[in-house]
Amino acid sequence: MIRLNFEKCGGLVPAVVQDFATGEVLMLAFMNEEAWRETLKTGIATYWSRTRKQLWIKGKTSGHVQYIKEIRIDCDDDTVLLKVKQVGGAACHMGYRSCFFKKVQGDSVQVVEKKVFDPKEVYK
DSSP: OOOOOOTTTTSOEEEEEEETTTOOEEEEEEEOHHHHHHHHHHSBOEEEETTTTEEEETTTTTSOOEEEEEEEEOTTSSOEEEEEEEGGGOOOTTSBSSSOOEEEETTEEEEOSOBSSOHHHHOO
């Protein structure tokens, strides 16, 4: 089993998620050991939801699954980079392709992307 250092962040490691084809950063999530094992076993991105305190299989509710194409581990073994095929066109639960849809412009923040889906329709 590939070992990560889950001790530094209280049992979690950050997971940077990137589109395999374009290199676009889609989101940042966290994994505990169980999420890490499930991701390796299934090839589908699985995270630890800090809000719900449970495993979160990306796309289980929305259908916007992330299929793992490549995994990289940083030099300290405490952060992973997941390169994924993003199904459904959106990674963000707010309906945007990327969770990074806001841009700082001077003293304000502007939404610079268009929604791919309506969250009210997907998360009924």
